[in-house]
Amino acid sequence: MKQAVITGVRQAELADVAEPRPFENWVVVKIHAAPMCTEYKSFIAGHNASLMGHEAAGEVVAAAQPCRVKAGDRVAVMPLAGCGQCEYCLSGDFIHCARALDFVGLTGQETGHSTMAQYVLKPDWLLPKLPDDMSYAHGGLTCCALGPSFGAMQTMNVSAFDTVLITGLGPVGLGAVVNARYRGAQVIAAESHPWRVQRAQEMGVAAVIDPRSDDPLGQIRALTHGRGADCAVDCSGTVQAERLCIDATRRKGKVAFIGECNDDLAIRISPDMIRKGLTLIGAWHYNLNDIAKVLQVIQNSPLIDLLVSHTFPMSRIQEAFELQASGECAKVILDPWG
Numbered sequence: 250m251k252q253a254v255i256t257g258v259r260q261a262e263l264a265d266v267a268e269p270r271p272f273e274n275w276v277v278v279k280i281h282a283a284p285m286c287t288e289y290k291s292f293i294a295g296h297n298a299s300l301m302g303h304e305a306a307g308e309v310v311a312a313a314q315p316c317r318v319k320a321g322d323r324v325a326v327m328p329l330a331g332c333g334q335c336e337y338c339l340s341g342d343f344i345h346c347a348r349a350l351d352f353v354g355l356t357g358q359e360t361g362h363s364t365m366a367q368y369v370l371k372p373d374w375l376l377p378k379l380p381d382d383m384s385y386a387h388g389g390l391t392c393c394a395l396g397p398s399f400g401a402m403q404t405m406n407v408s409a410f411d412t413v414l415i416t417g418l419g420p421v422g423l424g425a426v427v428n429a430r431y432r433g434a435q436v437i438a439a440e441s442h443p444w445r446v447q448r449a450q451e452m453g454v455a456a457v458i459d460p461r462s463d464d465p466l467g468q469i470r471a472l473t474h475g476r477g478a479d480c481a482v483d484c485s486g487t488v489q490a491e492r493l494c495i496d497a498t499r500r501k502g503k504v505a506f507i508g509e510c511n512d513d514l515a516i517r518i519s520p521d522m523i524r525k526g527l528t529l530i531g532a533w534h535y536n537l538n539d540i541a542k543v544l545q546v547i548q549n550s551p552l553i554d555l556l557v558s559h560t561f562p563m564s565r566i567q568e569a570f571e572l573q574a575s576g577e578c579a580k581v582i583l584d585p586w587g
């Protein structure tokens with residue numbers, strides 16, 4: 250099968266690799282839509298990567314034993330995998346599985362672990378079925394496009410009573426706008442990239458402030474009658490934006506961090522937490538039991554087509570990565586068969 254690989258700095262191509270074989274309750278899914286996520290960072294840095302992609306939607310084509318899905322089922326492919334046995338997996342929070350899976354050791358296969366490929370190997374219980382009338386491109390939005398912010402907003406109970414600050418409007422941030430708007434919340438966004446600012450405005454955000462301008466905190470306070478946002482979601486993974494989320498959220502408000510960040514944010518326990526009464530959470534994905542609600546957002550949100558800006562045949566992987574590196578896109582989806 251074809252699989253995307255990075256071969257150098259800003260160089261990507263397709264390689265021929267072995268097709269995965271079904272194994273116990275791990276079934277083979279023919280991928281029809283592979284949303285692109287953070288892999289472009291490896292593309293820019295030139296990190297050789299042969300296992301790229303963790304988001305997909307497709308069709309089950311082979312199972313080794315009777316299981317929860319069968320050949321012909323149209324499914325979303327959840328990111329990563331879990332052991333299926335620990336307390337986190339059993340309660341639907343498989344993304345936080347307590348036992349690290351050794352894919353190669355367990356399955357005896359070197360391929361099938363990534364989704365920028367024509368087939369993927371996945372445990373049957375991580376393949377929720379898609380509604381018959383949902384496209385694969387939309388089905389793939391159940392992964393990182395909508396997933397992390399959906400999980401955050403479920404935990405924060407975001408509703409139509411709330412003003413939500415969203416910092417960073419990459420695909421995850423634009424997904425957060427879709428989730429917040431679906432819940433009826435008013436959105437204030439912080440972003441400086443012109444393409445993404447415009448896309449957020451098309452999605453009906455109340456205001457977009459430039460985080461690099463003078464006094465973004467003052468602008469958010471002015472937009473909220475001096476009170477601050479009720480909730481904030483950082484999708485940028487920068488310390489500056491994380492601090493803005495904490496400072497611009499009102500007393501007793503809630504802040505969720507969903508942008509991966511390797512730098513150290515300094516949290517001041519007394520002023521930020523105890524006296525302000527903030528709730529700070531991290532969210533990676535949503536509980537698997539909420540999949541029906543995520544599918545409902547996809548089916549009913551009038552903004553969903555604005556969340557997918559481009560679809561490329563995987564044969565144009567180079568072009569797709571270059572577009573992502575430019576930032577002039579929302580979610581970009583690969584068709585591994587084109």
Ligand SMILES: [Zn+2]
Nearest residue numbers: 332335338346
């Ligand atoms: Zn587990």
Ligand SMILES: [Zn+2]
Nearest residue numbers: 286287304393
């Ligand atoms: Zn992702």
